[in-house]
Amino acid sequence: xxxxxxxxxxxxxxxxxxxxxxxxxxxxxxxxxxxxxxxxxxxxxxxxxxxxxxxxxxxxxxxxxxxxxxxxxxxxxxxxxxxxxxxxxxxxxxxxxxxxxxxxxxxxxxxxxxxxxxxxxxxxxxxxxxxxxxxxxxxxxxxxxxxxxxxxxxxxxxxxxxxxxxxxxxxxxxxxxxxxxxxxxxxxxxxxxxxxxxxxxxxxxxxxxxxxxxxxxxxxxxxxxxxxxxxxxxx
Amino acid sequence: xxxxxxxxxxxxxxxxxxxxxxxxxxxxxxxxxxxxxxxxxxxxxxxxxxxxxxxxxxxxxxxxxxxxxxxxxxxxxxxxxxxxxxxxxxxxxxxxxxxxxxxxxxxxxxxxxxxxxxxxxxxxxxxxxxxxxxxxxxxxxxxxxxxxxxxxxxxxxxxxxxxxxxxxxxxxxxxxxxxxxxxxxxxxxxxxxxxxxxxxxxxxxxxxxxxxxxxxxxxxxxxxxxxxxxxxxxxxxxxxxxxxxxxxxxxxxxxxxxxxxxxxxxxxxxxxxxxxxxxxxxxxxxxx
Numbered sequence: 001x002x003x004x005x006x007x008x009x010x011x012x013x014x015x016x017x018x019x020x021x022x023x024x025x026x027x028x029x030x031x032x033x034x035x036x037x038x039x040x041x042x043x044x045x046x047x048x049x050x051x052x053x054x055x056x057x058x059x060x061x062x063x064x065x066x067x068x069x070x071x072x073x074x075x076x077x078x079x080x081x082x083x084x085x086x087x088x089x090x091x092x093x094x095x096x097x098x099x100x101x102x103x104x105x106x107x108x109x110x111x112x113x114x115x116x117x118x119x120x121x122x123x124x125x126x127x128x129x130x131x132x133x134x135x136x137x138x139x140x141x142x143x144x145x146x147x148x149x150x151x152x153x154x155x156x157x158x159x160x161x162x163x164x165x166x167x168x169x170x171x172x173x174x175x176x177x178x179x180x181x182x183x184x185x186x187x188x189x190x191x192x193x194x195x196x197x198x199x200x201x202x203x204x205x206x207x208x209x210x211x212x213x214x215x216x217x218x219x220x221x222x223x224x225x226x227x228x229x230x231x232x233x234x235x
Numbered sequence: 236x237x238x239x240x241x242x243x244x245x246x247x248x249x250x251x252x253x254x255x256x257x258x259x260x261x262x263x264x265x266x267x268x269x270x271x272x273x274x275x276x277x278x279x280x281x282x283x284x285x286x287x288x289x290x291x292x293x294x295x296x297x298x299x300x301x302x303x304x305x306x307x308x309x310x311x312x313x314x315x316x317x318x319x320x321x322x323x324x325x326x327x328x329x330x331x332x333x334x335x336x337x338x339x340x341x342x343x344x345x346x347x348x349x350x351x352x353x354x355x356x357x358x359x360x361x362x363x364x365x366x367x368x369x370x371x372x373x374x375x376x377x378x379x380x381x382x383x384x385x386x387x388x389x390x391x392x393x394x395x396x397x398x399x400x401x402x403x404x405x406x407x408x409x410x411x412x413x414x415x416x417x418x419x420x421x422x423x424x425x426x427x428x429x430x431x432x433x434x435x436x437x438x439x440x441x442x443x444x445x446x447x448x449x450x451x452x453x454x455x456x457x458x459x460x461x462x463x464x465x466x467x468x469x470x471x472x473x474x475x476x477x478x479x480x481x482x483x484x485x486x487x488x489x490x491x492x493x494x495x496x497x498x499x500x501x502x503x504x505x506x507x508x509x510x511x512x513x514x515x516x517x518x519x520x521x522x523x
Contacts, residue, residue, distance in 0.1 A: 108274060108354035109403035116358055116399055117371045123358040125478050126351040158480065212480040 011176045013086040014183040015052055015094065017072045019045060021190045028075060034194035038202045040137035040147060045074040046120065047131030047222075048113070050104075052082065052096040055165065056089045057173060069100060071113045071120065092173050094184060098223060099130030099161030105154045120152075125211065127152055130160040131222055140206035147202055151219050153211025160211070160219035169228040183232045188225050196221030253390050255279040259339070262416035264424055264452055268339035270353050270411050275404045277412070280390040285409030287387065288402060293377050295367035296323050302357065302406070305332040305366070311495035312336065312413060318506030323368035328360075329470065331506035333491060334499045336415040340453055346488045346504040348459060349478040354407045371399055378402070415494040416452075424452070448490045459487040463522030467505055474504065 019026040031041050050069035073079045100114070105127050114121075120129045129152030136145050153160050166186070168174065174182055194200045198217040208214045257279045259272055275281075289306075292298040305320035305328065306312040312335035314320040319327040330346050344350040350359060360366040361374070378384040378397050385395035392401055420438075422428035430438060441449075450456045459475040464486065466472070475484035488504045502508040508517060 106351050108352045109400040109407075111398050111400040116355070117375070121355070121358070123350075123355070123362050124345075125349040126355055155479075210480075 010085040015082045019188045038139045042135040044134040050097045054091040055093040093167040095165040100128040137202045139202040148207045150209040158216040185230045193225040196224040270339040281408040284391045285405040296369045311498040313499040322366040326365040339411040454493040455490045461486045
């Protein structure tokens, strides 16, 4: 994928995507209860992010880089940390794509994070899923009580691809400089995923594996589970 | 002596040469193709590799189902005389295998247009449990272990790395190169052949009655249409609606090209029309 050459005017930004349940880091294959009291466990959790850019407060300062696409896979902690160069400046947030935009959905065979071996590509109805969550729940009436939210689709009106802009908590400002490595944590809280704009009760919706209205609604819940950014910095 | 040495080096280079450009020619009178090989420049070595992959059972789970098992050259790369094709473990495909030609002009592929780019098309039959039924990682591992493939990938792409992108791009060099542009119709258009009285009458009737959907010179307008067919109760195939989720796309299927039409029988998305006469009968009186 794209690699960047750092120039003097640049520093490094580190983005760490973290998934939580009730405020604790998600552990795979562990029993949880969603806000409706339904027991579930998750065995697989992946989503695409891409084109991450800092949001600069100084007008005129524009991001000169955006990262390429990354597949965040909770089973591989190294995939949850993305490091890339960014132009110096004062910022109060980041923006990124959740999912793969329509240009890159329509562009033929790809390698790297978009390689179909990653299991995120639909073959009979071409397109990359935006996110995938699999697991089991006794509330599910699917075979072997599986839950499967394979959420994708990039065509109007059922796109599951979102541009997300997030401000830091309390609009805290951070400076991208050469001296400090800024680490931004992007938390995702699964309680908000279930108890979102469309209440997602496993008893009622235990699977969604095709693009369409339901996938779109579930993707709205997913973006609703992204909460405020928190910042740390390392010299 | 010196010049002899230079000559022999040139000879070796030719034998083991890499990436010999082999640009795609657009037939006279054809519109510009959708696929222009822009991220996948066509080379002799790439085309050779793609052709080998197309005919190789190593791409399927049990070794018996290369692309060419359903796309037979003598049937314009459709499955000859079969409503549905045969796949892994005595299973049938979901739809009638289309002939493969002029694919470089197709913006979307398949009877329902569900595939958005020619390069990703092979993934569908490859991973379908009813067809080639294979896992992509298995295919890659098998080709990496093969005696020949690493050097063929090296010749085609400049290194012996084998990954899904390269497999798909090589296959596309072959499939996008299948061009139908030299039928009697094409020769007539170019002025090198003439229709006889019956052919000319047929052509005129065709232009009045059929050419709106089967537009020249590709003989399709690439649209999806409901031609008044009944749903097959076993296949339950609603066509384009499966992709778009829109009611108005129910039972709509891609208008197929009529090139090579005598080779691609039986007809229709599920091969329900055995002959051209049956098909014409349907348009005359069978529409539901």
